[in-house]
Amino acid sequence: MRWDERYAGEDYLFGTEPNAFLKSQAYRLEPGQRALAVADGEGRNGVFLAETGLAVTSIDASERGLAKARALAAARGVALDARLADVINWDWPQADFDVAVAIFIQFADPSMRAILFDRMQAALRPGGLLILQGYRPEQVDYGTGGPPQRENMYTRALLEEAFADLDILHLEEHDSEIFEGSGHGGRSALIDLVARRSSV
Ligand SMILES: C[S@@+](CC[C@H](N)C(=O)[O-])C[C@H]1O[C@@H](n2cnc3c(N)ncnc32)[C@H](O)[C@@H]1O
Numbered sequence: 014m015r016w017d018e019r020y021a022g023e024d025y026l027f028g029t030e031p032n033a034f035l036k037s038q039a040y041r042l043e044p045g046q047r048a049l050a051v052a053d054g055e056g057r058n059g060v061f062l063a064e065t066g067l068a069v070t071s072i073d074a075s076e077r078g079l080a081k082a083r084a085l086a087a088a089r090g091v092a093l094d095a096r097l098a099d100v101i102n103w104d105w106p107q108a109d110f111d112v113a114v115a116i117f118i119q120f121a122d123p124s125m126r127a128i129l130f131d132r133m134q135a136a137l138r139p140g141g142l143l144i145l146q147g148y149r150p151e152q153v154d155y156g157t158g159g160p161p162q163r164e165n166m167y168t169r170a171l172l173e174e175a176f177a178d179l180d181i182l183h184l185e186e187h188d189s190e191i192f193e194g195s196g197h198g199g200r201s202a203l204i205d206l207v208a209r210r211s212s213v
Contacts, residue, residue, distance in 0.1 A: 016075035019196075020055055027054060028194035029085055031061035032116045034146040034205050038183075039065055041142060041207070046111035049136055051129075052100060052118040056082025056093060062114065063091035070110075072098040101125060105132045113137055115145040117158075117197075119165045126165070130175045140212040143179060145172075149186060151202035158197035167204050179208035 019026055035058050042048075044066025050059035055078050059071035063086060071093055073079055079095045086093035096103075100121070113133045121129050133143060148159045150166040159166075169186055185205045192198050 017077040020077040026196040049110040071095045137210040145206040149202040157199035183207040
């Protein structure tokens with residue numbers, strides 16, 4: 014698949030450091046919690062969660078990405094349950110995770126996104142957190158990362174509607190400089206979300 018080709022090199026396309034927004038939210042996490050890293054690619058975010066003391070399941074559709082994620086986890090001396098999975102066909106656990114992390118998963122077009130967002134929410138246990146960062150439509154003009162499909166991008170209204178059943182703790186649109194490997198570099202139109210599944 015296309016991502017295996019993008020991950021073919023020895024270098025890590027988005028680097029080996031975690032996404033800065035995810036890192037900024039680590040204060041909300043506790044060692045021992047169960048985390049799901051959705052479309053985790055070469056594992057930079059899943060490995061960060063594991064280093065933070067969480068038990069991490071990392072899913073991605075790229076064999077090459079998974080192999081590099083496992084290698085990164087081994088190099089850092091942490092456990093990572095990295096599984097080859099297509100987000101649409103995967104047998105998603107229900108109410109199982111304390112946190113679901115979705116960083117730049119905008120391969121999903123609107124119809125796939127509706128399914129994916131529902132499954133991510135359902136995978137959270139009551140009280141569980143969703144941490145998400147994506148691009149806004151303006152990103153397509155910036156051209157500093159992400160796919161060219163404007164309809165795959167997120168707006169505040171889209172995320173508010175998609176996650177209306179969660180308590181939104183943080184939702185911010187901003188333009189920021191990000192440098193993540195050779196894959197993401199420069200001024201980027203971003204949107205950040207942290208939301209909690211209600212505890213009842
Ligand atoms: C932009 S990368 C982001 C990777 C990672 N979240 C990060 O921030 O470093 C998008 C990822 O989505 C994965 N992907 C694409 N389609 C997928 C699908 N249908 N199911 C699971 N993963 C998929 C790709 O393999 C790729 O690793």
